[in-house]
Amino acid sequence: MKCVLSIAGSDSSGGAGIQADLKTMITNGVFGMTAITALTAQNTTGVADVMNVTPEFLAEQIDAVFEDIHPDAVKIGMVSEPDLVATIVQRLQYYKAQNIVVDPVMVATSGSSLAKDSTVVMMREQLLPIATVITPNIPESEVLAGINIKSEVDMEHAAKKIGDELGCSVLCKGGHRVNDANDLLYDHGKFTWFKGERIDNPNTHGTGCTLSSAIASNLAKGQDLVNAIRLAKEYLSRALDQQLNLGHGSGPVDHAFDLKGKFSR
Numbered sequence: 001m002k003c004v005l006s007i008a009g010s011d012s013s014g015g016a017g018i019q020a021d022l023k024t025m026i027t028n029g030v031f032g033m034t035a036i037t038a039l040t041a042q043n044t045t046g047v048a049d050v051m052n053v054t055p056e057f058l059a060e061q062i063d064a065v066f067e068d069i070h071p072d073a074v075k076i077g078m079v080s081e082p083d084l085v086a087t088i089v090q091r092l093q094y095y096k097a098q099n100i101v102v103d104p105v106m107v108a109t110s111g112s113s114l115a116k117d118s119t120v121v122m123m124r125e126q127l128l129p130i131a132t133v134i135t136p137n138i139p140e141s142e143v144l145a146g147i148n149i150k151s152e153v154d155m156e157h158a159a160k161k162i163g164d165e166l167g168c169s170v171l172c173k174g175g176h177r178v179n180d181a182n183d184l185l186y187d188h189g190k191f192t193w194f195k196g197e198r199i200d201n202p203n204t205h206g207t208g209c210t211l212s213s214a215i216a217s218n219l220a221k222g223q224d225l226v227n228a229i230r231l232a233k234e235y236l237s238r239a240l241d242q243q244l245n246l247g248h249g250s251g252p253v254d255h256a257f258d259l260k261g262k263f264s265r
C-alpha cells in the first residue's frame with residue numbers, strides 16, 4: 001500500500017482541504033495521512049474564520065508521520081502563515097521527502113483569502129523550489145509570474161516564467177477560464193496540454209485540492225508526472241460529472257462515483 005501525506009487546512013464543510021484530500025486518496029488507492037495547518041470555519045458560501053496551528057505543532061504532526069510511516073508522496077495545500085511554510089520546508093528537507101505536489105492556495109473558490117502576502121513571498125522563496133510540481137490556478141499563476149493571463153499563449157508564458165525562475169514543474173490550471181478547462185504543464189523546457197471539456201456544473205468547491213491530491217496519489221503509485229496528471233484530471237472530470245448539488249454556494253464534487261450501487265443513498 002502506497003501512502004500519501006496531506007499538509008493542508010481543514011474545511012468544516014468537507015469539500016476542500018484535508019477532507020477533499022482524504023476522500024481523493026481513498027478512491028485513488030493510497031493510504032492518506034494528514035498534518036493540519038489550520039482549522040477553517042467554512043462552507044460553500046465562504047470562510048467565516050481561520051485558526052492556524054503553531055509551527056511547533058505542525059512540526060510535531062509531520063514528525064509523527066515521517067518517523068513511523070514514510071510517505072511515498074506529499075501534497076501541500078492551504079498554508080496561511082510564513083512561519084508554517086518555513087516549518088514545512090525544514091521538515092520535508094530533513095526527511096528527504098519525495099514527490100512533493102504543492103497547490104499554492106491563495107484564495108478559496110468562494111473568494112475568501114487563505115494566505116497572507118508575506119506567506120506567498122515565503123512560498124516562492126522556499127517551498128515552491130523544492131516541489132516536484134506546483135499547481136497554480138490562473139489568478140495564482142498571475143501572481144507568481146507577475147503577468148496577466150488572457151489566453152492559452154499567456155498561460156504558456158506564465159508557466160515557463162514560473163518554472164524557469166523556481167526550478168520546479170508547473171501545472172497552470174485553466175479552470176478559471178471561460179472556455180474549455182485545459183491545463184498546461186511546463187516541465188523543464190517541455191509543454192504538455194491536458195485538454196478538458198468544461199463540464200456544466202457550478203459546484204467546483206475543492207477542485208484544486210482534489211486534482212493535486214490525485215496527482216500526489218498517482219506519483220506515489222509510480223506513475224510519471226504526465227500520466228499522474230492525465231489520470232488525476234480524468235478522475236476530477238468524473239467527480240464533477242456526477243452533478244452533486246449541496247449547499248447554497250459553489251458546492252463540492254462527488255468522490256463516490258465508483259461506489260454508486262454498493263450503498264443506498
Ligand SMILES: Nc1ncnc2c1ncn2[C@@H]1O[C@H](COP(=O)(O)OP(=O)(O)OP(=O)(O)O)[C@@H](O)[C@H]1O
Pocket residue numbers: 016107108109136137138173174175176181182183196197198199200201204205206207208209210211233236237240
Ligand atoms: N467546469 C469544469 N469542468 C471541467 N473541469 C474543470 C471545471 N472547473 C475546473 N476544472 C478543472 O479542475 C481543476 C482545478 O482547476 P481550478 O482552476 O478550478 O483550480 P482551483 O481554483 O485551484 O480550485 P479550487 O476551487 O479548489 O480553489 C483543473 O484541472 C481544471 O481544469
Ligand SMILES: Cc1ncc(CO)c(N)n1
Pocket residue numbers: 008009010011016017018040042077078105107108109114205206207208209
Ligand atoms: C482548507 C481549504 N483549503 C483549500 C481551499 C481552496 O479550495 C479551501 N477553500 N479550504
